[in-house]
Every structure is written in C-alpha cells, then in structure tokens.
Amino acid sequence: MIGHTPEDCAVTPKLELDALTQLSDPEFADARSSRADFAFEAQGLRMWVEAHAPGVFRIRCGSSDALSPEKPSARAKAHAEWLLAREEAVGELSVSSAVSEDDCGWLLAQGDAVLKVLCNPFRLELWLSGELVWQSWSLAQGEGPEGRAWQLGIDLDPDEAVYGLGATPGELDRRGQRLVSDLRDSRALPLAWSPRGWGLYFNTLGRLVHDVACDDEQVYRVQFHGNVLDVFLFAGEPSEIINQYSALTGRAGQPGLWPMGVWLEQTPGQTLDDVLRIAAGLREERYPFDALQLAAPAVYGFQQDKPGFEWNAARIPDVRAAQQKLQALSLQMAAPTFPGVLQGTELFDEWEDRGWLLIDDESGEAHVFAGNDVTGGKPFGLLDLTHKDAYRLWSERQRQAVDEGLGAPVCLAQLDIPDGITARGGETGSVLRTIYPMLARKALFDAVAGHRTPQEGVILSTDLFPAVQRFAWQQGPDVTNDWAGAEHSLRTALALGNSGVPAQMHRLGSAGAPLDGMTPELYVRWLAMSVFSANFSLQATEALLPGSFDEATRELARHWLQWRYRLTPYVLGIIEDAVRTGLPVQRSMAQAFPADPQAHVWDTQYLLGPALLVAPVLQPGEQTRVYLPAGEAWWDLNTGWRYEGGTALNVTAGLDTLPIFGREGHMLCLGPVAQHTGEFNSARLLDEVWMFGMPEHSPVVMRNKIRVMQMQGSSYIKGLEGLRILPSEGLEVKRRGAEVRISRAR
The missing domain is CATH 3.20.20.80 (Glycosidases)
Structure with missing residues (x-):
C-alpha cells in the first residue's frame, strides 16, 4: 500500500496564526425562517447560521460590516459566483433555546439534522437522526500571513476517517496529513467528509491549511484565511453530501461522445x-x-x-x-x-x-x-x-x-x-x-x-x-511503469471522486519513466482496470503499445479495448447522471458503503456507477481477494453465480477476466463492438442487457429512457425493444409489444 507522502505532517510546514483569540459566550440575537444570528460581544463578532439546503448549514462569522457590507464590490460578487453556483438559501430553520437544565445553548433544526450552538464552553454539535456525528473543539480568530484568519478545531474519534480534500497517491483516509490549498504539490480541494455522517466545505479563495490530526491525533484543525469565516456543514451519507456539495458549487458539463473513446x-x-x-x-x-x-x-x-x-x-x-x-x-x-x-x-x-x-x-x-x-x-x-x-x-x-x-x-x-x-x-x-x-x-x-x-x-x-x-x-497523474504506478493512478481517481470530481482520465504508463517494469501481465491488468473507469489514454511509445508484446497479449488488448466501447453507453450514462447528482464514475468503498466499515479497508476496490463492483488485480498472479459489501447481493459477471454481501472471496482471474460483480436489482446495458465512436448508431446505441437478479432500478445508460416498474412480484420494463436480454438464473423474459416482463421461472 502506498503511504501518505508527499502531503504528510513531516513534509508540509506548519503555518501558525498570531494573536489567536478563542470565541466564547455566544448570545442569541435574532432568528428568521432560514437563519439564526448570534453575537460574541467580547470579540465584537457575529455568527450567522443558515439553513442553506436540507441537511446543509452555512456558518459565517465576522464583524457586522464584513458579514453584511452596504454595497458589495463587483469583484466580491464575481468571487462569490466563481465559488458558488447557488448563493441563496433554500432551507427552513426551526430555532429553540432549551438544550438541557445543566447547559445553555440553542437547537437549530431542519428535519433530522440538528445543529446545537452550546455556551459552556462554546462549541457546535451536529446531530443526525438523534446521533451525534460531528462536534467542534474550538473556534478562534487571529492574524495570518495575508490578514485576518480563523482556526476551526474539530474533534475526531480515535478510529474516525476523513476523506476528500483533493488528490493523493496514497491512502484515501487523509488522517495524519497536512495540506495547504495554494501549494501546488498539496493537490488540495476544499471538501472533507466522514462516513459518520458529516461533511465540510470551506468557501474561500484564500489559503486553507488542513491539519488532519497531525499536531493532535484527536483534532482536525483548519486554518481559514479571510475576513469572514464561511463554512458549509453537511449532514448525511457521503453520496448525499457530494450531491449537495455539487449542487452548491456547480456540476460538470457533459463531455460528448467522442471523448469517451x-x-x-x-x-x-x-x-x-x-x-x-x-x-x-x-x-x-x-x-x-x-x-x-x-x-x-x-x-x-x-x-x-x-x-x-x-x-x-x-x-x-x-x-x-x-x-x-x-x-x-x-x-x-x-x-x-x-x-x-x-x-x-x-x-x-x-x-x-x-x-x-x-x-x-x-x-x-x-x-x-x-x-x-x-x-x-x-x-x-x-x-x-x-x-x-x-x-x-x-x-x-x-x-x-x-x-x-x-x-x-x-x-x-x-x-x-x-x-x-x-x-x-x-x-x-x-x-x-x-x-x-x-x-x-x-x-x-x-x-x-x-x-x-x-x-x-x-x-x-x-x-x-x-x-x-x-x-x-x-x-490522471504521470506515473511509473510498474504495479505501484497502476495503483497510484487508481488511488488518485478514487481520491478525486471523494472530493467531488466526477471523472479522471487514467494514463496507461508513462513514456518519460523507465520502461523495463511494464511486463505483459501488468500491461493487460492496467488496461483492464482502465477500461472500467471514466476513460484512459494509451502512450504512443513502442514499449507501451500493444504491438510491442506477443500475440497472446495483443489479442487480450483487443479484447479489453472492445469491452471499453461496449461499456461506453453505461459509462457516459454515469457521467450524464453526474450532471444531475455530482456522484463520480469511480466511487470508493467508503463513499458507496459508509455503513460497512469492513468495506472501507478494501480501498482499491470501487463501485463503477451504481451497478458494478470492480476489484482490479494490482499484483502479479491470478489469485486475488475480493470483498462483497454487506447488505447487498452480488452477481459474478464471469460465472453468473450469486453471493450474499458481507463476505470475502478468493477469486481466480485470468488475464482475460477481471473480478467484477453486478449489484442485485440493477442492469448493465452494453453497446455494440466498434472501432471508434463514429461507428455508433444513434438510433441503436444498445445491443445487449445483463440483469443481476430481479430488476428493481432503471438502468444508467446514455441518452436512453429505460424505465422499470414492479408489480406483483414481476418487473415491467419499457425501452428494451430489439435488445438481447440475459436474465439471471431463475428468471424468464416475456415480451409483449414494447414492454418486457421479467418474472420468476416456473
């Protein structure tokens, strides 16, 4: 496993703040339908807490003039637009003052998400469905190298992981790392989240310093440089957090068809x-x-x-x-x-x-x-x-x-x-x-x-x-031509997906790195992994092209490249879905299965869209281990066998196969074999449908409207006219006009 370098605590220098003053003794000032206002009289500051969207609290702190300038400059408005796609609040806030007999504070509620503003000492707590999921340790203001700065301290449980925060070639859990947003080598992004049910987005163009349990193993400190502290606190599962984050900050445009090749x-x-x-x-x-x-x-x-x-x-x-x-x-x-x-x-x-x-x-x-x-x-x-x-x-x-x-x-x-x-x-x-x-x-x-x-x-x-x-x-990053290089590329893609970036284009090797590590086995494994991703590129140097290998390897390369084009309708459908949801193409185990801590350990597996679990082979040999997440049933694409989740399997995977499992209730729609996307027939983008158990979910597929409806133990599907359908064992297919019925075999 690749470690935390180069962003770890020892490499990145501390950036200390001067004259640090802790905020204390908040006083309730005012409330309206979507916002509650508090005052810190001793520090001359105010704090606004806003129900920005369901499950999203916006917390701003600063002087009254900074929070509400009389006439914002055109540049300030432009900066706000560069950062936020949605400035206005769309949530509603319920405010009450009774916390307990022994403590003072206020409850700011929107649905199952409750933010507590507590007095003795001042701290913030986020509760979700009655459970404490996040709490601040301190909030202070001071002076940094570029003017006013803030420091937010967050308590972490001993085994709590923190994900997001940009690209990394190492462990997806960012705990034990320090990152500085404007240092190019940090590769930092401003979204962090935990499978416990919280997320943070720091809304600034200024410097952010993330100390994720470096100086103190139990505290995540964030230094925020700017006149106003502006933080969005999300409550929910990671997929909900990324959905809300991308709705807030903007979502990707569509790539079109040819870039998918x-x-x-x-x-x-x-x-x-x-x-x-x-x-x-x-x-x-x-x-x-x-x-x-x-x-x-x-x-x-x-x-x-x-x-x-x-x-x-x-x-x-x-x-x-x-x-x-x-x-x-x-x-x-x-x-x-x-x-x-x-x-x-x-x-x-x-x-x-x-x-x-x-x-x-x-x-x-x-x-x-x-x-x-x-x-x-x-x-x-x-x-x-x-x-x-x-x-x-x-x-x-x-x-x-x-x-x-x-x-x-x-x-x-x-x-x-x-x-x-x-x-x-x-x-x-x-x-x-x-x-x-x-x-x-x-x-x-x-x-x-x-x-x-x-x-x-x-x-x-x-x-x-x-x-x-x-x-x-x-x-994707420029990587070495060895097994570590393939893992580097994969981990970067998963880290970016954890940070709200929907698609990474992998690179199969590097012409600028030593070439002797690229064996035929590695080449095929790397190619297979890249096929099941947003996209990838081949390198136009002889040692990194299929023609430099033996005939068996060349045939395997054709096999996997044909698979890429057959997958294009599904992968582009995932990207089109990202325009609506913000969810990435390659989804880490922690992001896709937050309630299964065992799955988080298998951090080089990933969910490709909603339907496919992919376990790349990242070491020599045909024997590998695969973990199937709990709470689901999974269908082996290579054997057709069904497995209950929550188990680890020993899998034998030849070079013409990859451990891939379909998620029960989903379908995989495949296109035809093609030499380039120009051969795709817009009137017939699909060729075949694979079903994983009884279909329950409408499939993800580009520019097609296929709808699944369940009734009396059967599934009725519209939009599969003329397609070959491969049902799971124990199911049968009946067609009637434009409708397909999937039912239990008698």
Whole structure:
C-alpha cells in the first residue's frame, strides 16, 4: 500500500496564526425562517447560521460590516459566483433555546439534522437522526500571513476517517496529513467528509491549511484565511453530501461522445508524421481508439506581433492537411495551450504596456515566468485573466482554434505565482494562485462548449482548484511503469471522486519513466482496470503499445479495448447522471458503503456507477481477494453465480477476466463492438442487457429512457425493444409489444 507522502505532517510546514483569540459566550440575537444570528460581544463578532439546503448549514462569522457590507464590490460578487453556483438559501430553520437544565445553548433544526450552538464552553454539535456525528473543539480568530484568519478545531474519534480534500497517491483516509490549498504539490480541494455522517466545505479563495490530526491525533484543525469565516456543514451519507456539495458549487458539463473513446498520447519529441503512422498502425491492427493528444510544446498560440493565434509550423506545417489525415483515421485532436505570450516578442511589450500581463508590484513590469514544457523552455508572461478584455480575447482565440478543428485544449495553468504580484482585479498571493487556473479552465470551457446547447466538451488538465468539478474532465497523474504506478493512478481517481470530481482520465504508463517494469501481465491488468473507469489514454511509445508484446497479449488488448466501447453507453450514462447528482464514475468503498466499515479497508476496490463492483488485480498472479459489501447481493459477471454481501472471496482471474460483480436489482446495458465512436448508431446505441437478479432500478445508460416498474412480484420494463436480454438464473423474459416482463421461472 502506498503511504501518505508527499502531503504528510513531516513534509508540509506548519503555518501558525498570531494573536489567536478563542470565541466564547455566544448570545442569541435574532432568528428568521432560514437563519439564526448570534453575537460574541467580547470579540465584537457575529455568527450567522443558515439553513442553506436540507441537511446543509452555512456558518459565517465576522464583524457586522464584513458579514453584511452596504454595497458589495463587483469583484466580491464575481468571487462569490466563481465559488458558488447557488448563493441563496433554500432551507427552513426551526430555532429553540432549551438544550438541557445543566447547559445553555440553542437547537437549530431542519428535519433530522440538528445543529446545537452550546455556551459552556462554546462549541457546535451536529446531530443526525438523534446521533451525534460531528462536534467542534474550538473556534478562534487571529492574524495570518495575508490578514485576518480563523482556526476551526474539530474533534475526531480515535478510529474516525476523513476523506476528500483533493488528490493523493496514497491512502484515501487523509488522517495524519497536512495540506495547504495554494501549494501546488498539496493537490488540495476544499471538501472533507466522514462516513459518520458529516461533511465540510470551506468557501474561500484564500489559503486553507488542513491539519488532519497531525499536531493532535484527536483534532482536525483548519486554518481559514479571510475576513469572514464561511463554512458549509453537511449532514448525511457521503453520496448525499457530494450531491449537495455539487449542487452548491456547480456540476460538470457533459463531455460528448467522442471523448469517451480511447485516447492516444503523443510522446514528447515525436513528430506528427511519426504519431500518425502509429495511429494508422493501430487502426490496421483493429485496436479501437478515438483521439490523438499532442505532446508539449504548444502547437498553437499567439503570433509574435499580433493578437491572433497561429499554428506552430515546426509541429504542424499544414493544419488543413493534418486535419484531413486525422479525419481519414476517424480521430479527434487534443493539443496543449497556455494563457501567455513569449518574452521578447512585440506582443509581450505591447501587452505589458496595456497592463494585460501579470505585473510585479515592485518593478511595475510584467513578471517573467521561467520556460516550461509547454513553452518549449522559453520564458513567458501570463495573461491577466482577471482583466475582462484579456480574458475575452484568449477565450475567443481558443474558440477560433476549435472552429479550425481542435477537439479539446490541454492546459496546465496551476503555476507557482509568487507573492508580490497583483492582478487587475486586486487578487494577489494565495487568492491569485487559486483563481488563476480556475479562470483559465473557465475561459477554455467557454470557448469549447459555450456556444453549444446543452454545453458539451472537455478541457484536459491536472489543475485542481475550488469548483474544479464544473469542468469535464481531469487528467490522471504521470506515473511509473510498474504495479505501484497502476495503483497510484487508481488511488488518485478514487481520491478525486471523494472530493467531488466526477471523472479522471487514467494514463496507461508513462513514456518519460523507465520502461523495463511494464511486463505483459501488468500491461493487460492496467488496461483492464482502465477500461472500467471514466476513460484512459494509451502512450504512443513502442514499449507501451500493444504491438510491442506477443500475440497472446495483443489479442487480450483487443479484447479489453472492445469491452471499453461496449461499456461506453453505461459509462457516459454515469457521467450524464453526474450532471444531475455530482456522484463520480469511480466511487470508493467508503463513499458507496459508509455503513460497512469492513468495506472501507478494501480501498482499491470501487463501485463503477451504481451497478458494478470492480476489484482490479494490482499484483502479479491470478489469485486475488475480493470483498462483497454487506447488505447487498452480488452477481459474478464471469460465472453468473450469486453471493450474499458481507463476505470475502478468493477469486481466480485470468488475464482475460477481471473480478467484477453486478449489484442485485440493477442492469448493465452494453453497446455494440466498434472501432471508434463514429461507428455508433444513434438510433441503436444498445445491443445487449445483463440483469443481476430481479430488476428493481432503471438502468444508467446514455441518452436512453429505460424505465422499470414492479408489480406483483414481476418487473415491467419499457425501452428494451430489439435488445438481447440475459436474465439471471431463475428468471424468464416475456415480451409483449414494447414492454418486457421479467418474472420468476416456473
């Protein structure tokens, strides 16, 4: 198992607050239908507690002027919109003062969720269905490196796990880690939750420091930098928390159909002709795929003396001819870009004079960033995307590239922007480091999807920032070519799903890492795992392509790639469902089965959507162990056998199989075999239906309306016309017109 590094307590430095003052002696001030107000007279502060939505309490603390400014600035309104998709409260609050004879306090109730505000000492308690699920240890204010800051201390039970908080290659339980939100290596996101029934979202663009039981094994401390402490406290199961969190902060747009196909990543230094020859070879050998992702440096960008985009002639000499070759291979193109302009060009000087680039406060000149892979090592200036004209220009030029045939931009904009740089909007320091990748991704999404109804398209990036889940989708980490690399990729996807990000695109190996660890067995296991995910990419280097292996391995690669395309209707259905619920494609055991602590231990298993339990094989050999979560029955896709949950099985899995179990009451709808998504028939997206016991739930499937109704012990289903149906043992299928009846075999 991979450990907690690099985000653990020893690696990440403490960021202490000065003049820390504990809040005490709250006094009830006022109540209305959705809010209760409290005063801390000794500290000159007020606290608002709002029923923001069912099971969601919003807690804000600050001075009266900070909580309710007379005229919020346009920038403050913009910041609020970047963070929250829904600002207004939609819940109702019932307030009462009787807590007990021995203690003072108030009960703030909405349904089964009750928040207690207690006096002696001041603390908050969250109760759900009569059980205490969360309690604060302290709340204090002080001074941090960027002004006013707050510290919230939360009591943790000895065995309580904390999930979410962004990406990690290690254990999904973040206990024993310290993360700083604006440090790029922390890979932090602002949502945390526990299977006990609570979740927290810290609503800020400023710095957050999460000390998850580092300094004190029983306390989770959060340092919040900003004039107003603004925290959302969720009550419920993890799926309910992620649903409410995504409704609050925004949900992903849909990716469309072609991005669901397999991608091929160009190797750095490889010419376009070289990778097109590889693509043609894959087509000839009948390996399905849909997209070609070009490597850095950027293949298009601003001209040296004009604000128009041009294609890099050294990378793509003839754009039209390149597009024709891609079309002949039925491929879409993804390409790297960056929101900047190279130093030493006329355009750099002109935009520096205009104030369109990020300016160093001390020198008054544009800050020059060191060259990176995307710029080909050349130093550059960053567009100030808080400037509406610069933002609009960059987005419009990107749309022009899309109109010229670009399928998806690839953009990494989470840069180490040093302190002492202030954007036109006034953002600086940690706030600027937080919003910059957010604005870059938003501008790109506006370019790709803004003119489509419904909005559809993908922006590929590894950047993480608040509300990142609004933009499909997230690129997986660059990993090593060994078993640890496969596990790293999986754990990152599950951690992101725990943090509200619905889809990660895995990478099958890395062209930049040593290649000798990629054995045929590992290659097939990694490929099989990636097939049962949101999506993945192959690497266009010989040692990481199916053709470099023996014929048996090549045939296994075809087998699993065909499975990927058959699964596309189901996986895209999960992503379309995420637009409505926020739930991720790959769901960790703790997220999917919070009431089964034994399941949480099996943290490299996952639920793929609502219907499939997947247990990837992450070590050599055919023997593996699988845990089937309690409270459910499970059907082995490989044998058709039914198992009761709450048990661990010894499973033999050859390279042509993967331990996969269907959840009883669900169905799996499969599409036909295809070489690319262009072969999909929109009038017949489905080919076959697998049933796991008596159907009780309508299946998850893209752009189809299949409905299940139960009556007198049978299931009646509409929408399965013309499909082959594979019922579980003991069931029989009867068709009558457009209706299918599933009943017990007589």
